[in-house]
Each structure stands twice: as structure tokens, then as C-alpha cells.
Amino acid sequence: MEGVQVRWAALLLLVTACQPPDATKAKPPKFQLEGSATQLYDLGYDEARILLAEEDFAVLFVRTRPLVSILSDGGIADNTMVGMTEDYPLKVTYSKWGNDIPVRTRVDLAEVTNDEAKTSRVLASRDVLNDPRKNYPAIRIGSLYLSTLPVPGGTVNGDFNITFTNGSETASGRTVFGTFKAKVAQ
Helix, strand or coil: CHHHHHHHHHHHHHHHHCCCCCCCCCCCCCEECECHHHHCCCCEECEEEEEECCCEEEEEEEEEEEEEEECCCCCEEEEEEEEEEEEEEEEEEEECCCCCCCCCCCEECCCECCCCCCCECEEEEEECCCCCCCECCCEEEEEEEECCCCCCCCEEEEEEEEEECCCCCCCCCCEEEEEEEEEECC
16 A cells, blocks of 8 residues: 555656646746845845936846736636746935946935935835835935946946835835845946
């Protein structure tokens, strides 16, 4: 009897191992941001990018996932992958305020303008499929370090840490931090 159970277990293992991978399931993220905000959000990512613009630059954490054909009844068309799409669990946008991009120095991510408006220099945001939460609370304490000047097509090492302001918004009072090696978008 015991031999029969062992053979059935081996057969079940073989059948399970031969199943094609599920194209609708994302692979585990390559990297993970840290901090107490991870209790509220999945902050895993597959690559970091730096986006350059005239007035600002952004460090963007990118999570890739399969894009599948969804039928009108909510089912999946023949379980084949159509392509890949991206989620952005964290984007840190830094306004240059007419200055050069700061490198090889730790910059204050909680800086605000001196005028009455007290405009924040940095905005932390996110864009994840089916998640209405697009902005994080204002940054209470934080810093960013870039090892070199971002040049299109290049790579920049860096690190950051953020503590969000206290309040009633999701992630209020929470932290997020990490190191990264970011590709500079062209």
C-alpha cells in the first residue's frame, strides 16, 4: 500500500511540474524598497529609472507585469500573454527650481518655498493598475543622493529615505527607503 501512495505522489508531482506557467501571474519583483509603507503597499520593483525634464527630474521605480486579454465575462482568453505593462509603485519627482541636478551631495526632500504658498520641492506619487491611490502624503523628512550626473542612456547609483507627514491619508507617518541603480531614460 505504501508503494502505491509513493507512486501516486510521484505522479502528482510530475503532472504539476509539467503544467505550463500561468501567463497571468507576474514574476516576483527583482528588488524591494523598505520601510513601514511596505505594510500598506507592495513596493517591489524590477528596475529603477531616472526621467529628465527641463524643470524637474524623477526617480521612478518600475514593476512589470503581464498584460493579458480579458474577456467580457472576466475570464482570460486562452491563457496566453499579450504583452507586458508597467506599474509605478513609487515616483519621486524633484523640482530643480532653476538649478542644476544635485549630485554627490545629500539633498533635502522636504524642502518648501519661502513664499506664502510653501510649495514642496518634491512630490511622491504612484500609478498602479486598479489602485486609486495616486499620491503619497507630503514629505516630512527625507533625503536623496545621486552618485553622478544623470546622462541619457547612462546609469546612476543612489539612495533615498522618506518619512511622510502625519495625517489621515494612506501612508501618513510611514517611511520608505532604499538604494537603487537607475537607468537614465533617453
